[in-house]
Amino acid sequence: MPIRVVLADDHPLTRAGISAYLAQESSVELVGEAVDGESAWKLIEEKKPDVALLDIRMPGEDGVSVARRVKESSLPVAVIMLTSYDAQQYVLASLRAGARGFILKTATPEEISRAIGTVARGGFYLDSEVASSVGDKEYAPEALSAREREVLILASKGFSSKEVAKQLFISERTVQTHLASIYDKLGSKNKTEALLLALKYGVVTLEELIE
Amino acid sequence: MRRHLLTIISLAILLPAFAVLFVSGVSLMQHERAMKAVARSYVQEMADNVASRLVDVESRRWGRDYPSIEVRNFRIFTWGPSVPGWVAVINSQGRILFSSPGVDKLAEIWQSGIPLGRAVEIKDKQGSLYTVAVYPVSGGERLVVAAVAWENLLGPLARIGRVWAILVAFMAISILIALLALWKWFLMPIRGLVGEIDTLHWGKDLPRPSDPRAALEIGSLREVLYKLARTAVERTSLQNRYVSDIVRAQEGEKSRIARELHDGTIQNVTAMIQQVRLSRMDTADRVKHLALAEETAHVVVRDLREMCDDLSPPWIDLGLSQAMTELADRLARHYSITITMDVDDNLDLTNDEILAFFRIFQEGVSNAVRHGKATAIHGEIVLKEDRSVVFEFRDNGAGFDPHLDYESLRVAGHRGLANMLERMMLAGGRLEIFSKLGEGTSVRCTLPPKDAESA
Numbered sequence: 001m002p003i004r005v006v007l008a009d010d011h012p013l014t015r016a017g018i019s020a021y022l023a024q025e026s027s028v029e030l031v032g033e034a035v036d037g038e039s040a041w042k043l044i045e046e047k048k049p050d051v052a053l054l055d056i057r058m059p060g061e062d063g064v065s066v067a068r069r070v071k072e073s074s075l076p077v078a079v080i081m082l083t084s085y086d087a088q089q090y091v092l093a094s095l096r097a098g099a100r101g102f103i104l105k106t107a108t109p110e111e112i113s114r115a116i117g118t119v120a121r122g123g124f125y126l127d128s129e130v131a132s133s134v135g136d137k138e139y140a141p142e143a144l145s146a147r148e149r150e151v152l153i154l155a156s157k158g159f160s161s162k163e164v165a166k167q168l169f170i171s172e173r174t175v176q177t178h179l180a181s182i183y184d185k186l187g188s189k190n191k192t193e194a195l196l197l198a199l200k201y202g203v204v205t206l207e208e209l210i211e
Numbered sequence: 212m213r214r215h216l217l218t219i220i221s222l223a224i225l226l227p228a229f230a231v232l233f234v235s236g237v238s239l240m241q242h243e244r245a246m247k248a249v250a251r252s253y254v255q256e257m258a259d260n261v262a263s264r265l266v267d268v269e270s271r272r273w274g275r276d277y278p279s280i281e282v283r284n285f286r287i288f289t290w291g292p293s294v295p296g297w298v299a300v301i302n303s304q305g306r307i308l309f310s311s312p313g314v315d316k317l318a319e320i321w322q323s324g325i326p327l328g329r330a331v332e333i334k335d336k337q338g339s340l341y342t343v344a345v346y347p348v349s350g351g352e353r354l355v356v357a358a359v360a361w362e363n364l365l366g367p368l369a370r371i372g373r374v375w376a377i378l379v380a381f382m383a384i385s386i387l388i389a390l391l392a393l394w395k396w397f398l399m400p401i402r403g404l405v406g407e408i409d410t411l412h413w414g415k416d417l418p419r420p421s422d423p424r425a426a427l428e429i430g431s432l433r434e435v436l437y438k439l440a441r442t443a444v445e446r447t448s449l450q451n452r453y454v455s456d457i458v459r460a461q462e463g464e465k466s467r468i469a470r471e472l473h474d475g476t477i478q479n480v481t482a483m484i485q486q487v488r489l490s491r492m493d494t495a496d497r498v499k500h501l502a503l504a505e506e507t508a509h510v511v512v513r514d515l516r517e518m519c520d521d522l523s524p525p526w527i528d529l530g531l532s533q534a535m536t537e538l539a540d541r542l543a544r545h546y547s548i549t550i551t552m553d554v555d556d557n558l559d560l561t562n563d564e565i566l567a568f569f570r571i572f573q574e575g576v577s578n579a580v581r582h583g584k585a586t587a588i589h590g591e592i593v594l595k596e597d598r599s600v601v602f603e604f605r606d607n608g609a610g611f612d613p614h615l616d617y618e619s620l621r622v623a624g625h626r627g628l629a630n631m632l633e634r635m636m637l638a639g640g641r642l643e644i645f646s647k648l649g650e651g652t653s654v655r656c657t658l659p660p661k662d663a664e665s666a
Contacts, residue, residue, distance in 0.1 A: 011478040013507060017485025020500075024492055057473070084477045105481045109488060 002029040003120045006047055008040035008063065009033075009055040009082060013127040014032055014105055018053065018082075021109035028116055037061025044077055050120045053112075053157045054099075056090060071098025077117035086130045092131045095195075096158065098208060101125035112131040124199060124206040131200050142185040144203055151178040153208050217398060221390060228386045235357060235379045242372055250342035252332035253297065258344040258357035261287060261298050265355065287311055295363030299356045302349075308353065317356060325544060327354075328505055400425035405432055411440060414447035456626065465592045471518060479511045531558055531565050535592065540567060546580045553591040558600060564658060567638035568592070568602050571631045575654050578627050583608020599662035600640075605653040610646045 005028055009015040015033060022030045031047045034040035037058045044052050044066070052070065054063035067079040080101030081094040093101050100119040103112060104127050115125040144152065147168075154164045161179070165172040179191070187202070188194040198204045212219070243305040251647035264285060287298055291311045299310035299317055301331050307314065320335045320343070340361040345354050402420050405416045420437045421430060483504045518527065520541065527534045532554040539552035560568075572590060579585035585608030592602045628644070634643035646652040 011474075012483030013484070013503075014478050014485065016503075017482050017489065020489050020493070021485065024489075061558060084481060103480075107482050108491065 002027055003051055003116055004029050004031045004047065004049040005044050005051045005053060005116060006024060006030070006032040006034065006040070006049045007053045008037070008055075008058065008066070009045070009105075010058045011036050011055075012033055018105070018112065021112055024109060025113045030114060037066045037172065038063060039068050044070060045073075045076065048075060050154050051078050051080060051116050053080050053082050053116075055105075056081050056094070064099075067094060067097040067099045068114070078122075079120055080115055080125065083153075086127070088130075089197060091126065091130060091196060092156075094155075097204070102130060103127040126196065126200060131196070135161050136178060144185060144198075148178050148182050148185075149173055149204060149208075152182050152194060153204060155179065155191055156198075156204075213405060215395075221393070225390065228382065232379055232383050237371060239379070240652050246361070247332065247342070250332075250361060250364055251344070253355040253364070254344040254359055255330045255343050257287075257292055258294060258346045258355045261285070261300070261357065262346040262348050262355040265300065265317055265353070269349060271414070277349050285309070286436075292357075296357065296359035298358075301354050303352055317358060319654060320358065342565065387555055396424060396426045397429060400429045400433075404429065408436055413440065414443040416439060417444060443449060460575055462628065462652075464644070468518065471514070475514050476511055479507050479514070483507045483511070497527065527565060527569060531560050531592065531612070532556060533588070534565055534569060535572065538572060539590065542573070542576045546576065548575065548580060549587040551589045553589075553593075555593045557587070558592060560600065560658070564600075564638050564640075567634045567640070568656065570634050571602075571642070571654070571656055572604065574627050574631050576606075579606035579608045579652060583610060585609075585651070600658040602656040602658075603653060605651060610648050610652050613644050613646045 003006070005022060007015060007018055007022070007030060009018070012035075015035075019033060021025055021101075022028050028058040031049055032043045034043045035058075037054075037060050040054060040058070040063075052066075054066050056063040059130065063081055063083075067081065068075050070079050078101070079094075079099040080103060081090070081099045082103060082105055083090055084105050086104060094102050101115045103115050103125070107115070107127055107129070111128060113129075118125040150168060151164055154167060155161070155175075159167070161172050161175045165175045168175070179194075182198075183189065183194055186194050186203070188197050190192070195204075199206065265627050288311050291313065292298060297311045297314040297317060299314045300308045302308055305321075307317070310317070320333060320341050322333060325331060325345055326341060327334065327345050329349055329530075330342050332340055332342050334340055334432065341358050342361070342364075343354050343356065343358040347354055360461050388632065403422065404425075408621065411418060415633070418433065418437055420434070422433055486500045486504035490497045492536070493500065524538075526537050529537070535554050536552050539550040542548075543550040576588055579588055583606055585606035588602035588604055588606045590602065595601055630644050631654070638658065640656055640658040643655045643657075644652065645655070
């Protein structure tokens with residue numbers, strides 16, 4: 001049974017391009033297209049697809065807030081964000097909104113179908129171009145300690161060092177020491193990159209971050 | 212010397228004034244004392260003289276009463292004393308036995324407690340001063356009383372003395388008042404003003420507009436400084452507004468370009484990449500995908516050209532006539548209206564001036580279409596006889612009330628007119644707008660003659 005997909009993008013040509021990609025793929029069935037956030041949400045509610053490909057920038061309601069509605073509605077729909085920009089903050093915002101995948105519009109047809117397949121199986125997919133812009137492919141990270149994992153997960157959820165310290169009953173200074181150690185182990189320069197690297201290397205799972 | 216001018220002036224007034232006051236006071240006292248001495252010695256001598264002559268008469272007679280004839284024949288009782296004054300002989304009951312003319316006054320000034328044998332000063336009820344001496348004769352049964360009225364004896368001298376005292380006191384008081392006023396209404400306000408201006412944040416704070424304690428001149432000075440400070444404040448706020456306007460305009464422009472690039476160009480190029488990939492994959496529709504990619508490439512080029520035109524059209528380098536005609540054609544196409552443009556061929560304008568006309572025309576046409584719903588615009592650029600250059604364009608739109616305050620339009624966010632005015636000012640010219648509701652709008656830009664400008 002093919003994976004049922006809806007596509008939302010306000011730009012007709014890129015929408016046409018991606019739908020043409022999907023048409024080539026026998027394992028994927030495109031069940032609907034939308035041109036803005038509002039109609040995308042209606043389409044998702046109506047078709048209950050397995051995967052929704054949502055453009056981040058759309059007129060009216062943007063893709064991130066549609067993803068949030070999907071997450072809040074508890075519909076079993078895996079959201080992949082489509083974007084022209086590879087900004088790491090977009091990735092983070094998308095993940096927080098419940099998206100399970102993040103791909104650039106310039107991704108190859110193979111990558112798009114790989115992403116669809118991965119998220120449909122319950123996995124997490126980060127665009128290879130975005131992923132390669134963070135970290136080294138061959139890098140084998142040192143394992144994070146249990147406490148470090150906790151700190152990273154809380155910090156990735158958007159809590160400040162102070163709030164993380166309060167939740168874990170440790171000092172703010174200790175939180176910062178943990179973060180520095182995490183950055184060092186993953187080879188990242190900041191929190192967002194650390195999160196992306198941790199996801200990429202499988203140090204943490206998306207479920208842990210979203211929960 | 213100049214630094215302490217006010218102190219010096221104060222001292223220059225005070226020191227001589229007090230010297231004069233002191234000397235006048237001392238001499239007044241001496242004068243008074245001298246007058247007193249003269250009057251005393253005079254009445255004493257008069258009384259003494261009469262008394263000794265009475266004793267002489269008494270020694271020749273043994274009766275208790277003086278022979279009136281003889282005593283009455285004393286020249287002093289007949290003719291009066293040689294200087295103003297009177298002499299009288301009274302008995303112990305106070306009855307006047309003999310007297311010189313004018314003695315009636317004696318009763319008025321007589322009072323108990325006048326000591327015997329020496330001269331004293333007494334005052335009558337009107338306050339006139341007299342010097343009186345009383346000498347006893349015949350073992351105290353009779354008294355010789357001699358008196359002078361200061362008024363009569365010293366007359367004008369006494370009066371001048373009194374007037375002089377009043378004058379001196381008046382002078383002292385007025386000098387003190389003048390100095391006090393100088394201090395309070397001049398020196399203190401000046402100090403206050405200097406202190407206030409000294410610590411003033413120019414362009415931010417204002418001094419007090421008036422000082423009720425200050426003299427008129429200081430008040431005017433304060434008023435002038437207040438106006439100056441207010442101008443500085445206004446200028447600062449104007450400058451801030453302009454700077455924030457410029458920053459906002461720049462940011463708006465940048466984000467507009469970014470948006471156009473993102474929503475148009477990037478999407479289109481992405482689509483092209485997709486179509487090229489599809490053409491590789493999909494053998495059946497290869498030609499269709501390639502054609503779509505090519506078509507999209509044309510759209511991208513057209514979009515980019517339009518953006519270039521918006522930013523700074525390369526063809527502006529062609530010169531005034533070509534640039535303005537090209538602009539007119541493009542604007543006409545863009546807004547689907549009629550635009551005609553006549554440009555004098557003999558004009559030689561700098562690039563800045565061409566750009567000013569260019570932007571003003573862009574803005575003007577945009578205003579005419581958006582606000583005035585104009586459908587036809589005619590522009591012409593001519594060289595006037597005085598060698599000034601005039602660019603005028605008229606539209607057939609709805610017009611507007613040109614009396615609208617340009618500053619309030621600007622503040623309300625309508626930068627169009629303000630931009631046009633500023634452009635023209637930057638190019639060294641002036642801009643006038645003529646409009647009437649229902650009769651269209653005419654914009655006239657005038658560049659002054661070149662030679663006059665360089666002269």
